[in-house]
Amino acid sequence: MANIQLYHFSASPPCRSVRMAAKALGVQLELKQLDFANKEHLNPEFLKINPDQIVPTMTDGDFTLWESRAIMRYLVGKYGGEDNSLYPRDLQKRAEVDRLLDYDLGVFYRAMLETLMWPVRNRSTPTKEQQEQVVKAFNRINTLLKDKKFLTGDNVTIADFAMVVGFAAEFLFQGNMSDYPNAMAWYKRMQELPYYQEVNQAFYDIVEKMRNPPAEKS
Ligand SMILES: N[C@@H](CCC(=O)N[C@@H](CS)C(=O)NCC(=O)O)C(=O)O
Structure with a gap:
């Protein structure tokens, strides 16, 4: 499995939902904490990764995705096996x-x-x-x-x-x-x-x- 990185800050609600989904799937995330108090999400380096400059933002290899609900769907689709009750196929x-x-x-x-x-x-x-x-x-x-x-x-x-x-x-x-x-x-x-x-x-x-x-x- 490629390194999946998650740009986040730990108290952020949508970041926490993605992290719970990853835990439930047994997917290990490499967490990249951004210091929101110091507006680290507005840094030029993060702008290159996500033009919207919001978290959570996930990178999976050379694929980048943001919006927590889209990330959770993606993680289940890619790492949840044939069918997964977290986001059922039915x-x-x-x-x-x-x-x-x-x-x-x-x-x-x-x-x-x-x-x-x-x-x-x-x-x-x-x-x-x-x-x-x-x-x-x-x-x-x-x-x-x-x-x-x-x-x-x-x-x-x-x-x-x-x-x-x-x-x-x-x-x-x-x-x-x-x-x-x-x-x-x-x-x-x-x-x-x-x-x-x-x-x-x-x-x-x-x-x-x-x-x-x-x-x-x-
Ligand atoms: N709908 C988005 C909301 C993401 C969002 O608003 N994230 C906040 C942190 S909780 C953020 O990055 N705010 C930065 C900003 O708006 O400048 C999601 O569910 O991922």
Whole structure:
């Protein structure tokens, strides 16, 4: 197997989803951490690799790909064997995974980003409409999970990886997460996957710092 490189930064949600998919496949990634605080992704060297200058960006030999969901599909297609429950070949099963990936890209992740994550970074308050979007999104996946272990059934798929990294912003939600018990049970199940903690540690370190900020020096 050629060296597969992943340009990433460890707390980035879409980077974490790709890293979980790689772990689930047993694909080793050579991680190339970019220091976003120092805008390393805007360096001319990275511009040559990815004109969009975003992470995750994967190189597999002389092939370069970005967009986390496309990378996960590619990795399963290339390294997942004949058929793989992470992204099944069966047309209808695959279509359900695709539906969720599309819903995530267009609606779910966006709601988490704009309503829960960005306001922290920008010190702004989400609008009532944005808050309603999050409630609607949590309700949707809570309903989806009422009779399932994972988003499309009994097996984890790349849609679970894509969505859990957005869902993990739930700790910033002003409402009550106990209103979404199926979604929370799924989140716990995801956290119990053998590679989850390792891949997501940098994110939970940030969560911990936000919950218990270091005391200000006087
Ligand atoms: N839709 C893309 C989103 C990628 C993305 O927004 N990555 C952020 C880091 S979390 C980034 O590289 N931002 C750099 C920038 O926009 O300048 C994906 O799923 O891969």
